[in-house]
Amino acid sequence: MANxxxxxxxxxxxxxxxxxxxxEGYKVFVFDRAANAIEALSAITPDCIxxxxxMPELDGMTALPLIKEKSDAPVIFLTGKTSEDDKIAGLxxxxxxxxxxxxxxxxxxxxxxxxxRKTAVSKSANFVEFPPLSVDLLQHKVFYNDSEEINISNxxxxxxxxxxxxxxxxxxxxxxxTKIWNVYQNxxxxxxxxxxxxxxxxxxxxxxxxxxxxxxxxxxYRFTPPKN
Numbered sequence: 767m768a769n770x771x772x773x774x775x776x777x778x779x780x781x782x783x784x785x786x787x788x789x790e791g792y793k794v795f796v797f798d799r800a801a802n803a804i805e806a807l808s809a810i811t812p813d814c815i816x817x818x819x820x821m822p823e824l825d826g827m828t829a830l831p832l833i834k835e836k837s838d839a840p841v842i843f844l845t846g847k848t849s850e851d852d853k854i855a856g857l858x859x860x861x862x863x864x865x866x867x868x869x870x871x872x873x874x875x876x877x878x879x880x881x882x883r884k885t886a887v888s889k890s891a892n893f894v895e896f897p898p899l900s901v902d903l904l905q906h907k908v909f910y911n912d913s914e915e916i917n918i919s920n921x922x923x924x925x926x927x928x929x930x931x932x933x934x935x936x937x938x939x940x941x942x943x944t945k946i947w948n949v950y951q952n953x954x955x956x957x958x959x960x961x962x963x964x965x966x967x968x969x970x971x972x973x974x975x976x977x978x979x980x981x982x983x984x985x986x987y988r989f990t991p992p993k994n
Contacts, residue, residue, distance in 0.1 A: 768813040768882060772796045773803045773829075774844065775821045783816070786871050787878075800829035807836040811913070813885070814878050817861075819845040830860055840881035844869065894930055896991040898974050901930060910972045921946055922965045925958075929979065929989035938986040962987055 770792040772783050780796040787794050795810060797803040800817070801824050815833065819826035826843060833841060840862035847853075853864045862884075863877050892904040898911045906923050908916045918926070928945045929937055942958050943950030962979060969975040974992045982988050 767791060767793050769810060770794050770878070771803055771806075771810075771812040771815040771817075771839070773800055773816065773821075773826070774798065774818040776818070779818075779844075783871070787875070790875060800824040800826065800833075804829065804832050804836065807833070812837060812839045814881050815839050815841045816844050816874075816878075817841050819843055819847055827855075827859055834860055838885075840885060842874075842877060842881065844874075896930065896933070896978075898972070899930075899969075899978065899992060901927060903927070910975070916968060916972065918965060918968055921961060922968070925961060925965060926979075926989075929987060933989050933991050936982040936985055936988050940986075942986060958986075 768791075770787055772780060772787075772794060774780055774783075774796075775798050777798065780798065784794045784796050795803075795806065795812070797806065800821060803815075815837070817826045817829065817833070821829075826845070830841060841860070842863040842865060843861045844865050844867060846867045853866075857864055862881055865874060865877065892902060894901045894903060895912075900909045900912055901907070902909065906920070906927075908918055908923065908926060910916055924946050925942060928942060939955050939958055940950045943954040946958075947954065966979050969978060978990050978992055980988045980990050
């Protein structure tokens with residue numbers, strides 16, 4: 767179920783859109799002030815955001831960069847500003863789409879689905895997933911169940927990135943050392959063993975990840991995808 771944020775100071779718009787998109791299968795969160803939605807981003811991760819431009823206190827154009835600081839979700843402007851210049855300004859400001867009021871809910875639904883598909887394609891290109899483990903290759907981060915970040919060092923990240931690139935295969939100490947330090951010396955083996963031990967201890971705190979890094983005795987290590 768995708769999370770949908772709707773930000774609009776018009777209570778009728780919020781009510782109609784919430785009912786429609788709830789029936790469409792979304793989990794809908796509505797806000798009559800942009801500041802409230804921005805605050806909610808600390809606790810809720812939206813998959814798409816519908817944002818009105820003309821609002822009191824904090825208008826949509828001003829709110830957009832603040833939203834983008836906390837969320838990678840696509841943003842669709844919903845607005846009564848109809849001129850071509852307004853539309854161009856909205857898109858250039860960083861919005862992913864721009865829809866003029868009044869609009870068809872069916873068209874809006876289709877545009878949301880387009881944005882969700884784009885996000886899914888982008889995510890699949892940047893993420894390697896072995897549930898419940900996932901690795902963001904773009905941001906160099908590791909997650910448990912897609913949402914909980916596992917806190918590891920930069921070198922531990924390089925190690926796990928190398929191991930998951932060859933699931934089920936033995937990765938030698940020499941490959942690991944070359945990946946991390948660009949060159950490998952036999953004296954690096956002890957450092958690699960200590961680093962792997964630290965990484966294992968961090969992973970084994972999470973159910974299903976206890977035995978995903980296996981030792982290939984005398985050679986190196988192997989990533990064994992978790993069993994769902």
